[in-house]
Amino acid sequence: LKLASVLFPDWAYKPAWSPGSRQVQLWHFLLELLGRGEGGAIGWGGEWGEFVIRDPERLARLWGERKGKPHMNYDKLSRALRYYYNKRILHKTKGKRFTYKFNFSKLILVNYPGHPVTSTGSKQSLTQCRFTTGNCVFIWCVV
Template sequence: MRKSSVLFPDWAYKPAWSPGSRQVQLWHFLLELLGRGEGGAIGWGGEWGEFVIRDPERLARLWGERKGKPHMNYDKLSRALRYYYNKRILHKTKGKRFTYKFNFSKLILVNYPGYLVELTGNVCEVFPWHCRLTQN
């Protein structure tokens, strides 16, 4: 396993903007941006797993560049986000515009079968990058 603050297996890590990276999933792309601090377009919110889209059109443009789809806009990106609601990977935070929340336990269990993640009582031990970003 790669030495990182995020607990994903090696195969989950693709170099950013690598050839063949068009196959990346939107949820993975969002985590990638959040992990490297793409503060202009997206950032962590108040609660654990909550993130805010600060510049919807910029985020859509970044996603379009990554996927090789120059006509990407926020309407199309938000449709893709809504697809994750039924899968319970993330949900919209009620009463907060452009705010969503990841369901990390579902995300890991569904997308990384057989990969054991021990969740301790201390969230910051499991996802220290999130705690570091939200405490600022």
């Protein structure tokens, strides 16, 4: 699958600091960094939903600053990432170091279980999937 376009919902982008921001989940934080182009620490990979941790210690430092945990390191951060494997929110990409892949459909269903996710298209054509919440539409297209 290839990513044609993607628009993340408002809840995926949180400001660098906000009341209660210590409660932000790691996947929110990763989407925030990916969305604003924090290329030094993390960036999108070659496949749809795939991201690469380019500087693991820098990413861990940023996460520690955000959570107010100055002793954060990559070992602790990667443990948090592995927690998402069982929830099927993301998984490690085999054979690629520091590379993970989001399961956006599961991410939406986990966080908005009552909202429908629809898709259009056939196996031979472009498929557009859409998820709407409030005034935000989450759209991804795969070919």
